[in-house]
Amino acid sequence: MVKVKNTTILDAYRGNKTDYTPAWFMRQAGRSQPEYRALKEKYSLFEITHQPELCAYVTRLPVENYGVDAAILYKDIMTPLPAIGVDVEIKSGIGPVIEKPIQTIQDVEKLGEINPSSDVPYVLDTIRLLTEEQLDVPLIGFSGAPFTLASYMIEGGPSKNYTKTKALMYREPKTWFALMDKLASMIIRYVEAQIKAGASAIQIFDSWVGALNVEDYRYFIKPVMTDIFSALKKYDVPLITFGVGASHLLLEWNDLPVDVIGLDWRTSVEEARSLGVTKTLQGNLDPAILLSDWETIEKRTKAILDQGMNTEGYVFNLGHGVTPDIKPETLKRLTDLIHNYSQQK
Amino acid sequence: MVKVKNTTILDAYRGNKTDYTPAWFMRQAGRSQPEYRALKEKYSLFEITHQPELCAYVTRLPVENYGVDAAILYKDIMTPLPAIGVDVEIKSGIGPVIEKPIQTIQDVEKLGEINPSSDVPYVLDTIRLLTEEQLDVPLIGFSGAPFTLASYMIEGGPSKNYTKTKALMYREPKTWFALMDKLASMIIRYVEAQIKAGASAIQIFDSWVGALNVEDYRYFIKPVMTDIFSALKKYDVPLITFGVGASHLLLEWNDLPVDVIGLDWRTSVEEARSLGVTKTLQGNLDPAILLSDWETIEKRTKAILDQGMNTEGYVFNLGHGVTPDIKPETLKRLTDLIHNYSQQK
Numbered sequence: 001m002v003k004v005k006n007t008t009i010l011d012a013y014r015g016n017k018t019d020y021t022p023a024w025f026m027r028q029a030g031r032s033q034p035e036y037r038a039l040k041e042k043y044s045l046f047e048i049t050h051q052p053e054l055c056a057y058v059t060r061l062p063v064e065n066y067g068v069d070a071a072i073l074y075k076d077i078m079t080p081l082p083a084i085g086v087d088v089e090i091k092s093g094i095g096p097v098i099e100k101p102i103q104t105i106q107d108v109e110k111l112g113e114i115n116p117s118s119d120v121p122y123v124l125d126t127i128r129l130l131t132e133e134q135l136d137v138p139l140i141g142f143s144g145a146p147f148t149l150a151s152y153m154i155e156g157g158p159s160k161n162y163t164k165t166k167a168l169m170y171r172e173p174k175t176w177f178a179l180m181d182k183l184a185s186m187i188i189r190y191v192e193a194q195i196k197a198g199a200s201a202i203q204i205f206d207s208w209v210g211a212l213n214v215e216d217y218r219y220f221i222k223p224v225m226t227d228i229f230s231a232l233k234k235y236d237v238p239l240i241t242f243g244v245g246a247s248h249l250l251l252e253w254n255d256l257p258v259d260v261i262g263l264d265w266r267t268s269v270e271e272a273r274s275l276g277v278t279k280t281l282q283g284n285l286d287p288a289i290l291l292s293d294w295e296t297i298e299k300r301t302k303a304i305l306d307q308g309m310n311t312e313g314y315v316f317n318l319g320h321g322v323t324p325d326i327k328p329e330t331l332k333r334l335t336d337l338i339h340n341y342s343q344q345k
Numbered sequence: 346m347v348k349v350k351n352t353t354i355l356d357a358y359r360g361n362k363t364d365y366t367p368a369w370f371m372r373q374a375g376r377s378q379p380e381y382r383a384l385k386e387k388y389s390l391f392e393i394t395h396q397p398e399l400c401a402y403v404t405r406l407p408v409e410n411y412g413v414d415a416a417i418l419y420k421d422i423m424t425p426l427p428a429i430g431v432d433v434e435i436k437s438g439i440g441p442v443i444e445k446p447i448q449t450i451q452d453v454e455k456l457g458e459i460n461p462s463s464d465v466p467y468v469l470d471t472i473r474l475l476t477e478e479q480l481d482v483p484l485i486g487f488s489g490a491p492f493t494l495a496s497y498m499i500e501g502g503p504s505k506n507y508t509k510t511k512a513l514m515y516r517e518p519k520t521w522f523a524l525m526d527k528l529a530s531m532i533i534r535y536v537e538a539q540i541k542a543g544a545s546a547i548q549i550f551d552s553w554v555g556a557l558n559v560e561d562y563r564y565f566i567k568p569v570m571t572d573i574f575s576a577l578k579k580y581d582v583p584l585i586t587f588g589v590g591a592s593h594l595l596l597e598w599n600d601l602p603v604d605v606i607g608l609d610w611r612t613s614v615e616e617a618r619s620l621g622v623t624k625t626l627q628g629n630l631d632p633a634i635l636l637s638d639w640e641t642i643e644k645r646t647k648a649i650l651d652q653g654m655n656t657e658g659y660v661f662n663l664g665h666g667v668t669p670d671i672k673p674e675t676l677k678r679l680t681d682l683i684h685n686y687s688q689q690k
Contacts, residue, residue: 163668166633170641210590213611213631245555248592248611266558266593286558288511296515323508 004200005136009069013201013238013260015280015313021305021342022069023335024140026242027321028062029074033328035061045090049075052125059126060134065328066335069315070138070201071130073194075123077144077205078152080190083119084111084182086153094157101156101164105175111182116193124197131198141199143191145206145241146183146224153179162211169220180224188231195235202232203240203262210246217252229257240282244320250277265319269307280313287318290326290334297330301337309342316342350481354414355545358583358605360625360658366650366687367414368680369485371587372666373407374419378673380406390435394420397470404471405479410673411680414660415483415546416475418539420468422489422550423497425535428464429456429527431498439502446501446509450520456527461538469542476543486544488536490551490586491528491569498524507556514565525569533576540580547577548585548607555591562597574602585627589665595622610664614652625658632663635671635679642675646682654687661687 004010009022030036036058039048048054058074078088078096091097102108116124131139147165152158154165169176191202209221229239241253242262253261254277263272263283272281289300308314316338322331349355354367375381381403384393393399403419423433423441436442447453461469476484492510497503499510514521536547554566574584586598587607598606599622608617608628617626634645646661653659661683667676 161633161665161668163633163636163670166631167636170634170637210611213613214616215613216631245590248616266555268558268560271559271593286511286561288506288508289515291508291512292515320506323506325508 003132003136004138006069007138007200009315010138010200010238012313012315013240013280015259017312019343020339021309021314021316023316023338024068024070024072025062025066025318025322025331026072027323028066028068028072028331029058030322031324032322032326032331033058033061033065049079050122052122052129055122055126056129056134059130059139062331063135063137066332067339068137068335070140071135072140072142072203073123073127073130073199077142077149077207079120079123080114080116080143080186081149081153083114083116084186086111088152096152097157098153099156102150102153102179103168105172105178108175108178108182111179114186114189116190120190120193124193127194127197127199131200138200139198140201140203140240141191141194142203142205143187143194145204145209145243146180146187146228147209147212147221148205148207148243149183150176150179151208151211159208162208166211169216173220176220177224180220184224184227184231187228191228191232192235195232195237199237201238201240203242204228206241206243206246209243210249212249214248214252217249222252222255225256233257238280242282250275253277254279260313260315262317263319269304269311269314273311280315281308281311282315282317284317284319287320287323287326290318290322290330294330294333297334298337301334302341305338305341348477348481349483349545351414352483352545354660355483355583357658357660358546358585358625360604362657364688365684366654366659366661368661368683369413369415369417370407370411370663370667370676371417372668373411373413373417373676374403375667376669377667377671377676378403378406378410394424395467397467397474400467400471401474401479404475404484407676408480408482411677412684413482413680415485416480417485417487417548418468418472418475418544422487422494422552424468425459425461425465425488425531426494426498428459428461429531431456433497441497442502443498444501447495447498447524448513450517450523453520453523453527456524459531459534461535465535465538469538472539472542472544476545483545484543485546485548485585486536486539487548487550488532488539490549490554490588491525491532491573492554492557492566493550493552493588494528494532495521495524496553496556504553507553511556514561518565521565522569525565529569529573529576532573536573536577537580540577540582544582546583546585548587549573551586551588551591554588555594557594559593559597562594567597567600570601578602583625587627595620598622599624605658605660607662608664614649614656614659618656625660626653626656627660627662629662629664632665632668632671635663635667635675639675639678642679643682646679647686650683650686 265286610631
């Protein structure tokens with residue numbers, strides 16, 4: 001039984017006014033935390049994510065240390081891929097590396113189905129532990145989106161231009177759509193299991209989809225995103241979509257059956273609203289600003305809050321993930337600033 | 346004395362209607378050409394760029410082989426940096442690497458002035474050789490823009506998030522603006538020398554500036570870009586600005602004293618026009634499409650031409666550089682298609 005006490009962020013996600021502006025930070029759990037780095041001296045990444053006690057500890061640290069209004073599960077977007085037959089290795093300094101990239105329709109047809117309770121039981125156990133016993137704020141579950149996952153699966157690792165991914169998409173649309181279907185099925189099952197285990201909101205990270213233009217997004221991506229969000233809509237949890245460098249796709253996202261659009265730092269809340277975006281907005285302080293002096297951080301944060309906090313449906317976040325060089329003290333001070341400033345007004 | 350016979354592209358850059366749509370392709374010279382790869386077996390990159398005969402040969406190959414309407418000098422955007430005291434090494438598979446990145450105001454103050462005729466005589470000799478003797482289409486000269494050059498100088502190499510660059514910009518605006526001034530001075534001198542040697546148009550590559558939001562672009566970048574283009578305005582050559590992932594900055598670019606805006610593939614010609622962009626447009630086929638089948642390439646190219654070719658001031662290009670895996674036959678066929686299709690209509 002989920003025992004969330006503070007549901008402010010869920011209210012904001014649903015488009016309601018809240019007493020103060022709730023906040024969390026993408027990548028709030030992980031390498032920016034000294035407690036995490038200490039843990040990494042004893043345990044591997046694999047050991048941390050596969051042991052619910054350890055993973056729950058890392059996940060709830062930012063809630064305890066900074067006072068953010070939600071936890072987000074500590075895990076990689078690659079987590080579900082081995083279950084469908086994709087061997088992923090997270091290489092330090094590189095990122096996810098896939099030895100046998102997807103190249104043909106046969107490669108796609110070989111991909112299996114995920115059975116979350118047997119394939120990723122540790123993920124679900126971590127969620128239960130957190131939501132049934134440890135947290136008093138909502139836990140956000142998540143998954144990578146089809147384009148972003150496919151880009152790793154086709155390129156074999158991180159990419160700058162996604163040339164192989166796009167080449168397959170343009171040259172073999174049947175293979176592409178077959179891959180999208182397989183990934184949609186995996187994502188839906190994986191996210192459903194997270195919701196049933198206790199996740200109170202879901203963010204779908206389509207981190208790299210901004211590499212596509214509007215026309216290609218509409219044709220190659222929008223249908224599968226619509227399928228995924230439609231399937232998840234029956235659960236009573238807010239659904240969030242997010243990607244970086246996707247200012248040109250905001251109106252396409254606004255058409256999706258989602259509750260919330262996550263903005264990177266390139267488009268402001270006001271600009272998004274004036275473009276015609278009607279969903280709840282989440283964002284969007286450039287994490288690089290958190291490496292600046294406090295005066296600058298405060299000024300920039302207030303400027304963002306001034307745009308978002310008096311509107312219905314707004315949640316503070318960064319425009320991209322916390323980088324390892326950002327200090328915990330800064331994130332604590334930032335959280336306090338957001339809460340205090342938005343409460344006063 | 347420059348002896349250009351076919352000035353169609355210059356007419357289009359100046360906003361005039363032309364008999365057909367002129368075209369060139371970013372990175373048309375280099376690794377996608379078998380003749381270049383053969384040359385690289387005998388000579389190093391340094392030897393090619395420093396020997397005017399070799400460099401001119403590589404530069405004019407796409408004009409001869411594909412029939413494009415302009416040549417663009419074969420060189421790296423890092424070329425002028427050693428002249429002001431920045432040691433750059435181009436590492437295969439990585440890109441430009443700078444051993445001692447810029448960190449302090451002292452590092453910036455140490456940067457010198459470029460004297461193109463003694464520092465990069467081979468660049469000017471190559472331009473003279475091409476424009477006085479070899480080419481019958483215009484030669485486009487170019488330079489990197491301050492943000493893009495600064496990002497390599499501060500990060501020490503290519504970067505994904507430009508965290509150090511932004512951190513310096515936010516934390517030490519005085520150091521930042523001092524660096525912008527130094528780079529502006531270098532860029533103006535370097536480009537002036539290219540124009541005097543025979544370049545008929547200038548493209549300033551601000552490849553990575555799309556990493557900034559609108560507000561930061563206005564404050565930290567627009568003044569220096571205005572200075573550079575204003576200083577170059579007195580020469581009678583079209584000035585082009587270009588960057589990738591910068592859809593959100595198009596209206597800022599439209600304010601600059603430039604003649605042409607280069608679009609990456611994310612924003613179409615029609616979308617740019619409906620946003621209010623009034624300058625000549627250049628672009629914007631996604632180079633990844635050139636790895637597809639001819640039917641797709643033809644359809645996509647015609648769709649772009651249908652938007653651009655009957656407007657005043659339009660030049661076809663790709664939305665980013667030619668990648669090494671794109672076949673020369675494809676670029677030849679593409680050039681023919683652009684010329685024939687736009688001539689018929």
